[in-house]
Structures are given as structure tokens and as C-alpha cells.
Amino acid sequence: MIDEQITESISDKLQSGTPPMMDWRAFADWISVDHTVVHMWLHRAYIPSIKIGRRRLVNLVQLVEQLKGEGE
Template sequence: MVDDAITEISKKEDWPPVMEWRAFADWIRVDHSIVHMWLHRAYIPSIRIGKRRMVNLVQLIEDLKGQESDE
């Protein structure tokens, strides 16, 4: 299931390599406080650009691919 989602996202040419964390929370339909906690605990990869904390989607997808191959 995760592999199908990763493949689908990766095929799209218009998906962003990074996304502002609040937009990411809305995109995956998770409460903002949950994503904020994930970032604070480094459960998901992020990068700071200026004053903004962005979710690194490229790294997140690579991490998910690695986790699925380990199972």
C-alpha cells in the first residue's frame, strides 16, 4: 500500500520537493499539532528555508521506500 502511494506521488511531475509543514498536515489530513510534534521529535525529515520549517518530501519518500524494503 505504501509502495503504491510512493509510486503514484513519484510519477507526478508537479509535486513539490519540500512543503511547508502546515500545508503538509492539511495534505495528509492530520492535525497541525501532530505534524508539529513529528517535526520536533525528528520523526519526519525537514529543512529550514529562511524562517520556514519545510517537510522534505524527497527524503520522506526515500525513507519510506527503505522501511518497506526492510520489512
Template sequence: MDTEVPDNQKLIGPPPLMPWQAFAEWIGMGHEPVVVRTWLERDYLPSRKVGKRLMVNVALLTQQLCDED
């Protein structure tokens, strides 16, 4: 029997904010990160500036997607 320790991040879900580059990797767009950056610039994705960093607001995006259904 395999007793692999589960990844805590997989158990609790995505973080509320995620750097846009990491978000691009997470959704499978790591080979074209400029696409995700353009989505942010056009306000297709909710974002928040934290210091110098532009973060994708994953919590708000999740809520918006749930509200659409």
C-alpha cells in the same frame, strides 16, 4: 467528452520541500496540525529550515519510505 485541463502538480508529484502546515493538509491532518509539528520536533519527519520557515523534506521522506520496502 469532458476536456478538463489536468493540474500540473498532480502530473509531476509533490514538491521536494513543503511548508509543514501545507504538508499537514496534504496528508489529511489539517484538522490537527499540531500533530505534524510534534512529529517534526521529534524528528519523525525529515525537515529543513528555509529562512524562518520549517519545511518538510518530502523528497527525503519519499526516499526513506521506498528504502524500507
């Protein structure tokens, strides 16, 4: 579902001290993917997220663990 290049990009950026959660729009910009694509990933539960108030945040730590698990 998520491209291998995006997976590597996320892992590299996480090691450089990013926060454990990020607004989904900021996440889309961060990985250079169109907002509508990330919105559909969230809607289809392809990537882990949490809703706090009105905000939908992507759980980056859980996403990396999930991606590492798929590679095994």
C-alpha cells in the same frame, strides 16, 4: 510511526507532480493530519525537514526515500 495509509497517500501524491519541499502546515493539510501531529513529528525528527529563514519545510523526496527504506 507514520501510518501505512499516510505513506501510500504521500507516495501517490508525489507521483502527481508535487514540489520536493512543502511548508509543514501545508503538508499536514495535504495528508489530512492535524497540524499538532505533524509539528510533533518534526520536533521528534520522525520526518525530514529543513529550515529556511523562518520557515520549516518538509523534505518530501527524502521522506519517500526514508519510507521506502523502512518497507524493505
